[in-house]
Structure formats: structure tokens, C-alpha cells
Amino acid sequence: MDRRQKKTREAIFNAFCDLLSKKHYNQITVGEIIERADVGRATFYAHFETKDFLLKELCEELFCHIFDAMEEGGERHKHIFECNAPSSVFLHLLQHLQRNDRNILHLLICENNELFLKYFKDNLKLLIQKQLPRFSEKKPSALPESFWINHISATFVESVRWWIENGMKESPETISEYFLLAIISRKESQ
Amino acid sequence: MDRRQKKTREAIFNAFCDLLSKKHYNQITVGEIIERADVGRATFYAHFETKDFLLKELCEELFCHIFDAMEEGGERHKHIFECNAPSSVFLHLLQHLQRNDRNILHLLICENNELFLKYFKDNLKLLIQKQLPRFSEKKPSALPESFWINHISATFVESVRWWIENGMKESPETISEYFLLAIISRKESQ
DNA sequence: ATTTTAGTGAACAGATTGTTCAATAACGTA
């Protein structure tokens, strides 16, 4: 890809993320984005049909990056899927988040987080589906499979959201444990 | 409240809901709303500062209606909170939804459902907090209370979302059971 | 019957959107 295109695209994404962390999506104008990105109006529309498409492509770039890296990461990540503990993939994701890869945290905290949590959850569902055998062992037999997958994804996303909203004081290991306790909740004293 | 005001307000809400079930929030204009509601432009702005405020007030009206009715419903609903089974309040909510009180289902299905699910969950959290003793019994002791409350609310909302998205083929009783199984998941065969 | 309040419709400035175009700058390649 042309160096210029890449630079422009990156500048627009950065400007957009900056703005998203400060104000609501609906109140951001194309004018603001191009001013902050310092690109011409025509350039913006050469890259993105509308503001909505910009958001869509941002989400896809952010999440596909993380999830693809985990799936096809070859050397670096392969061990996760060879490991028996189903928790490790989640722990790994949490560690990714803690490192704040690609500044994704701002987007998950900000006023617009529903937009991003949806993408997060959808990607997670795909990942879990591919890893299904590991998780279906834990499924209460009365539950439909799609219900269970949805439940696991939603619980993980909510765990992350809770973590971020409460200042990320806990370690990834602790959150991973909370998540597993929520999924497989069993009263110890009984 | 003046009869005229109430009529106008209702007409705007109805028009807005109609539109929300057909297109995305961002793409709905005030012009469309007032045309469908058949009220003057100035009238709209006399009632709502902006389209965002309209959305906010709609959400509050819809959910406060349901949840207030459950809390302060006196005769009709009081038995729920005197009943020991913590599941009954959820079952009751599901029955409300199945009856599609105030056409809330369209809004939970539609393209904009994140907007409404957030309000749904927030109200649910308040309700659960007031009913906490019932639910904290089930909490694994290692989990923080706020984590647990969030988990229960989110799981219920996700159960409902799953139900609606899959065509609401199951009975409220079945969904209530799924929800409880997810929360207190225990493998029977063990 | 009178006063108060709500709705009307048109008109308005200002902002935003998405497009166009000719001119310029940066790119990749031979």
C-alpha cells in the first residue's frame, strides 16, 4: 500500500480515537476529524464513505488484529491452544489488554464503549466456537449450545468491562479467576 | 399535565419508535420524526432539547415504567418480593416482556438495541441491589459484590437478548431456567 | 369570559454533508 495512503489512514484513525475518548460519536463531525488529522476533506471521503464506515473499519482493524494474532500467531501464541487449561486463552487476552495494545482501552472505557464491546463480543464468540470442545464440557446439559457460547462471551466481556471501570487494580490472573468463578460458579462451603 | 402536551409527547414517542424499528438512530432526522408524528417543528423543540434527549426520555419512560411497576406495584406485584424463590422476579420480568408491554420488544430487537440494553441492565442492577440478600447467597465468596451484581444483570439481559434473537420460541419459564442454570451452573452428572 | 398555555407554520442563519475539479505533490518503476 502506498506510503501516503497508510499515513493518511493512520492519521484519520488516530484523530478519530482521540475525539472518541473526549466526546460522543454522534457529536463528532467529519470537519473535526480532518482538522485534527490534518488532511483535506476530499481525502477523507476518498478513504471512507461516511463516518459510520470509518467506525466500522476502525473496529475491524482493532479487533481483527488482536484475534488474528491469537489464532494465526504461529510461534508466539500457538502454545495457548496446545495448553489444556481453557482459561489460558482468556488470561492471554487480559494480558494483551493490560498492555493496552493499540490503545484499545480508551475505546472500551469511553462513552461510546457499546460500539466496541459489540465487536469484542462477536469476535470472542467466533474464537470460542473454534475452541468449543474445551468449553462445552462445562455446559449444563439442559442449555442450548448457542446460549452457552453467548453466555461465556458475554461474561468475559462484562468481566473486562468491570475490570476497566474499576480502575484495573486487579491483575489479569485475578480477573481470569473471577471470570471462571462466574462461569462455573460453585459455592465452596457446601 | 395538559392533555395537548400528553398527546404531542405520545405522538412523538410513537413516531420515534416506529422509525427506530426501521432504521438506525443516527440516520433518523428530526424532520422525519415530526412528519410522522404530525406535529410542528417548533413543537418538537418545545418538548425535547435535541434528538438525544428524546432518546434518553424514551428509555427512562419505558424502563422506569416496567421497573417501577414491579417495585411499587402494591397489590399486583407485591407477592413477588414476598416469595422466597429469587427466580420469580426474573420470571415475572420475562412474562412482562412476552406480553410486549409498551412495544419494548421492537426496541430490544432493532439495530439500535445497544441503546436500550444499557438502560435495561442499569435498571436491573438497581433492582438486584435492592433484592441483594436473595442473590448474595449464591455468590462465590471470592468474588467482589459489585462484580457479582453486574454478572447477574448482564447474564439476564443476555438471556433475554438470546431469547428475542432466536424468535422467542421458548416459554418464559424455560428462559428463566436457562438463566438460572447459567448463573448457578453445575454439571448434573458429577 | 378571560387569561394562560400549547401548538402552528413559515422563515431563518449556521453548520454539516458529500461531491466535484483542476492543480500539486509524492510515489513506484524503468
Next chain:
DNA sequence: TACGTTATTGAACAATCTGTTCACTAAAAT
């Protein structure tokens, strides 16, 4: 280096949307 190709620019543009104003009419409350 010189070349043709491609991206960016800035300005200008019509079309749309927003939120406000105002004089007027209709409905409500007293």
C-alpha cells in the same frame, strides 16, 4: 534520472439538517 501513475489538496458547491424565532391560532384552566 525521468516517467507515468496515484494520492492529496483546497476551494467551492448544492443539499440537507439543526435549532431558533415570531406572530398567530386553538385549546385549556380559572
